[in-house]
Amino acid sequence: MEGFDYSSYGERIADRYDQDLENLGAEEAVAVLGDLAGKGPVLELGIGTGRVALPLAASGLEVHGIDASPAMVGKLRAKPGGQAIKISIGDFGPLTVDRVFSLIFVVFNTFFALLSQAEQAECFLRVAAHLHPGGRFVIEAFVPDPTLFERGQRVSVGQIGLDQVELVVTRHDRVRQTVTSQEIHLSTNGIEFVPVVLRYAYPAELDLMARLAGLSLEARWAGWQRQPFTSESSSHVSVYRRPL
């Protein structure tokens, strides 16, 4: 999408993000990440408005973050505890922070915001270089489902209200493994567009990137309750580990 960059989504969604996600709790994710973190410090890639990072920091861990969107980070900073988190503004792909961590994590499909296989593979390498021996990298992501698209397209309907409707229009490129969407919010106040571009990867491709980076798969669940992952699962929480 011409003009789209890593900050586009966050800059457009920041004002409505927390409201849109108010039913998506973070308690279970925070409990699992807290268990995997050891003594810390921990780093979240695409920290956003702090949905996961803030409660994790409140549990006593030293939490760091990276995000490309100043607007999203501004929302985080305005919340209780938001000043205590060390955040870099920029692209998490090249991962240039000057620290090592016991846990690095990227949740809610955000790893797929890196738009090519090369960037994703490079990110795994950079993550591995920023983990303590025995440190972990956790990815939460959807399992790709090309059957959602008919002739490479899809239109889905979100909320419908008396004076508003939400639509999502998407194009699928099965060679690049990209989905390019516009969330369209139509209301009597006007029209808002939230662009989203993702490059998806199957769990097996993520495992190969991990292997190339010297990490191995320690666990894979279908969700934060550590449900068994099966061929029917629509999402996964994958835990990769650097050797001791």
Ligand SMILES: C[S@@+](CC[C@H](N)C(=O)[O-])C[C@H]1O[C@@H](n2cnc3c(N)ncnc32)[C@H](O)[C@@H]1O
């Ligand atoms: C879906 S939100 C997730 C926010 C938060 N992790 C959560 O779970 O609520 C994705 C976040 O990743 C950020 N982001 C996307 N691509 C990025 C990139 N390449 N580098 C840094 N941040 C990025 C966006 O600005 C946004 O804040």
